[in-house]
Amino acid sequence: FIQINLEAGLPILAVSGNHDSATRLATGAPWFKQRNFHLHTTLEEALVPIEFPEVQFFLLPYFEPIAARLYFEDDSIKTIGQAMLRVVQAMEEKFDPTKKHVLVSHFFVAGSLRTESETTVEVGGLDAVTSDTFTAFDYVALGHLHSKNAIKEGKVRYSGSLLKYSLSEMNDEKGVWLLDSQTMEPEFIALTPLQDIKHYEASFAELTDPVIYQSLDREAFWHFEITDRAVIPNMMNQLRAIYPYVLTVERKNGHDVVRQVTKKRAKTLAPIVVLQDFFKEMTGESLTPTQSEWLETGLTFALDTEKRED
Incomplete structure (x- = not known):
């Protein structure tokens, strides 16, 4: 952000999502705006487009129907x-017919594919928005889902x-979309993380072998x-x-064996010893x-409560 916005002087356009505190993010909005950092957190802001010579950007944060x-x-x-239909209708009233129109938002579009790390924010499917809601826009840049291939709707x-x-x-391949403001054609630019998630199958002895x-x-x-x-x-x-x-360790074999051994041993020990052993196994430290x-x-x-109830 410092290199892009403060040093290079390039604008940044952003919205608050369902994991964010819109109120907290909005605290610095007037200051950010002076630095060409447009962070929209309310519906009122979303209906005022960010104007560029060729494009109008509408920044729509995550919001609830209420x-x-x-x-x-x-x-x-x-x-x-x-709610989205009403919001888009209000945005269309602000359209400049001589410019392209881009919507930046944070929602779940019906038919999109989730990954395990996304929070399910809908109740009874209330958060699903159909892609035809955005027909009036030349391009719709969405957040919320973690895969660039979550939906392919042009x-x-x-x-x-x-x-x-x-x-x-x-x-998954991670990166950013580079949008040509004249043709409205996106190009994906892949990014390589400093630390990647990797999988390896081996015995414990092999994993600890230099x-x-x-x-x-x-x-x-x-x-x-x-x-x-x-x-x-x-x-x-x-x-x-x-x-x-x-991150995680799973056993390819032996879940039942470990569980049975632990269960059998637990039956022969006093409750306090079982809990002490469990704590040490989980944390590596004694109580x-x-x-x-x-x-x-x-x-x-x-135990006293249990005896009284009996």
Whole structure:
């Protein structure tokens, strides 16, 4: 942002999304605008286009149907689809017929494909907007979904996230769309992250073998599939000592074996010992004296309550 906006003096156009606090982002809006950084967080702002010689940009932030109902003073607006139609109609009234018209927004378009890292924001499908809602625009640049291929509706496109935020995005190509303001034809520019998400299947012994791990990118975000069947104490902490950014570890085999061994052992131990073992297995550390005291007090209370109820 500093290089693009402050140093190069290029404008930045942005909207608030469903994960953002629109009120908080709006705090610096007047200051941002003076620096040619246009951050729109309200419906009122969205209806005022950002003017360029060849293009009008309409910046529509994420909003709930009630926001449109209150803004237009129209109680008939119940769904996001109805709200969007009304908003687009109001935008069309501001169209300059001599210019192209681009909408920048943050919504889920019906028929788009999700990834695991996106929050489901609809209730009963209320957030789904049909792509034909945007027919009046020459191009629609959308946020919210993390894949650039989430929808292929010609002039309606998702930029996708710049980075990968879940394993389902591991093989996705990330980057940005470069839009020609004359032809309205987008070109995708791929970006390579400093740290990528990678997958590797091996035994625990192999993953901790210097011959193996020295051949791997230890700074990557790793998803490991462990082939071992035996219980491996403090496994995650041991792996993180070698691969500091390991994300997940799954067992290719042995889920039931580990579960049965743990369950059988738990039956022979006192409840407090089971919990102490569990804490150590999860954190790699033993309970402190204070934590042990809290645990013992809680267990005593729970057992006494159970006896009284019996």
